[in-house]
Amino acid sequence: MKFLAITLIVHAPDPVTGARTSTTDRFREVIDNALLAEELGFDGFGVGERHERPFISSSPPVVLSHLAALTTRLRLFTAVTTLSLLDPVRAYEGYATLDHLSGGRLELIIGKGNGAAQRGLFHVTPDDQWDRNAESYELFRRIWRQDKVTADPRFRPALQDAEVWPRPLQQPIRVWHGSATSKESVDLAARYGDPLFSANVTNPIEPYAELVHYYRERWAHYGHDPTLATVGAGTAGYYAQRNSQDAIAAYRPVFDGHLAFQKRLGMEPVFPTLEDFVERSSALIGSPQQVIEKVHRYHEQFGHSVLHLHADAGGLTDAQHRASLELFQSDIAPVLRRDIPDPPWPWAPVLAEPSSPTAGGPAPAAV
Numbered sequence: 001m002k003f004l005a006i007t008l009i010v011h012a013p014d015p016v017t018g019a020r021t022s023t024t025d026r027f028r029e030v031i032d033n034a035l036l037a038e039e040l041g042f043d044g045f046g047v048g049e050r051h052e053r054p055f056i057s058s059s060p061p062v063v064l065s066h067l068a069a070l071t072t073r074l075r076l077f078t079a080v081t082t083l084s085l086l087d088p089v090r091a092y093e094g095y096a097t098l099d100h101l102s103g104g105r106l107e108l109i110i111g112k113g114n115g116a117a118q119r120g121l122f123h124v125t126p127d128d129q130w131d132r133n134a135e136s137y138e139l140f141r142r143i144w145r146q147d148k149v150t151a152d153p154r155f156r157p158a159l160q161d162a163e164v165w166p167r168p169l170q171q172p173i174r175v176w177h178g179s180a181t182s183k184e185s186v187d188l189a190a191r192y193g194d195p196l197f198s199a200n201v202t203n204p205i206e207p208y209a210e211l212v213h214y215y216r217e218r219w220a221h222y223g224h225d226p227t228l229a230t231v232g233a234g235t236a237g238y239y240a241q242r243n244s245q246d247a248i249a250a251y252r253p254v255f256d257g258h259l260a261f262q263k264r265l266g267m268e269p270v271f272p273t274l275e276d277f278v279e280r281s282s283a284l285i286g287s288p289q290q291v292i293e294k295v296h297r298y299h300e301q302f303g304h305s306v307l308h309l310h311a312d313a314g315g316l317t318d319a320q321h322r323a324s325l326e327l328f329q330s331d332i333a334p335v336l337r338r339d340i341p342d343p344p345w346p347w348a349p350v351l352a353e354p355s356s357p358t359a360g361g362p363a364p365a366a367v
Contacts, residue, residue: 001304001340002347003333005037005311005325006079006234008048009057015257015315023056030063031070033311036322038071040329043347046077046109046308051085051118061094068102075105075347079308080178080197082113083136084129085122087156089164091136092143096168104169104349109197110137111178111185128155130184137175137188144172171352174345176232179211186211190218195230195343198302203270204280208233209301216303230343232306233298237283239316240327244286248274251285254315284309288331295336305343307336 007030013020021029034045045067047060057063064076076098083091099106112133119125124132132155139156142149143164152158177189180199189196196215200208212231219229239254241247255274262269271277277285282298284291295307309328313321 001333001336002043002306002342003328003336004044004046004077004232004306004308005033005042006046006048006077006308007033007057007311008050008055008079009063010054010312011056012054012261015261016253026056027063029312031067034067034074035070036325037311038074040325041333042074042329044075044077044107045071045311046079048079049082049113050115051082051113051121052115053117061098064106065098065101068098068105075107076102077176078108078110080109080111080113082118083110083140084112084133085118085124086136088136088140089143089156089159089162092140092164093166095173096144096164096166099169099173100166104351106170107174107176109176109178111180114180130182131155133185134188141172141175141192144168170350172350174350179208179215181207181211183211183214186215187218190215190224190229191222193219193222193224193228195232197232197306198234198304200234200282200298200302201236205282205298205301212302212304228344229303230306230345231302231304232308233302233304234282234308235284235310236277236281237285237314238291238309238328239285239320239324240288240291240332241324242287242327244290247286248278250316250320257315288327291328291332292335296339299340305341 009026009030011023011026030047037045047063048055048057049060051058060078060081064078068076081091095106095108112129119129135153135155139151139153142151147167148161148163149159150161174195176195176197177185178197178199179185186196196212198208198212215231216226216229220226239247239251241250252274255277259269271281277283284294298304316324
């Protein structure tokens with residue numbers, strides 16, 4: 001099993017202290033957390049994309065390019081790239097550049113995105129966002145693979161023998177499809193033989209497991225090898241100590257702060273108590289053994305080979321956050337790496353074989 005640390009770069013008051021850092025300091029925290037993830041042995045680091053408050057993750061290529069210069073081993077993820085809002089040509093240019101700058105460490109998780117404010121900012125409607133997401137992905141995919149592209153898309157101007165530069169490093173980049181609530185993204189992933197990443201953070205396991213099962217059904221429907229279907233999954237929170245009672249006691253102020261924030265926004269909490277949150281959500285709160293057992297319970301439903309934890313302290317002190325991640329790497333990750341298989345492909349840049357077409361050669365056949 002592989003492990004990612006992911007941030008959506010929320011810029012909001014600390015749920016426990018109420019303090020709010022400056023924008024510059026918040027970005028500094030992201031950088032420090034990425035460096036910590038590499039130091040502790042995480043396999044990847046992800047940066048979200050949102051275009052509305054309270055997020056400041058509107059430009060993941062810029063953030064990830066900076067992290068590419070400061071790290072050497074982490075694979076760099078987007079979580080998610082909101083292709084429904086973006087011009088796929090411009091998105092390709094940014095990410096192909098980042099792919100070279102990172103030495104082929106880039107992976108994309110794409111999705112339609114959430115939030116009415118960001119839809120309004122880009123004049124995208126609930127009725128057309130899925131069509132935009134699929135069209136943008138299909139065009140992005142063709143540009144990555146083909147030297148010249150002719151296309152007449154619905155949501156952007158037509159292309160006639162268009163050349164888009166730079167040509168990419170990875171042959172091709174791996175694209176995951178982020179899935180939260182809808183079968184559209186699941187079917188798109190299965191159709192193209194791409195991996196699926198389940199959000200798995202807001203609700204109990206049942207709706208997410210249903211979508212993962214649907215992904216595997218559609219994967220088989222499209223004729224792909226069932227052993228190559230690959231799933232990643234998120235977590236609603238993480239905090240571990242040697243003793244489960246100590247972990248619960250330390251995390252309670254964090255949960256209470258998030259709960260109060262939801263109530264101020266007029267949101268009805270899915271998990272009204274910390275005990276319910278620990279029991280029924282995907283949060284990993286407790287002793288190392290409890291965390292291991294819960295990941296196994298989810299794996300029985302998902303069959304996932306990649307797991308993400310939140311990179312941010314999120315109300316914990318820096319010392320608590322670091323100690324918990326250190327405990328994950330010393331006591332939890334080794335067991336899960338032993339028990340749960342890795343994805344069915346190398347965790348490395350997807351580079352052309354010497355006998356294969358180069359980035360400037362003919363495009364490989366589409367899946």
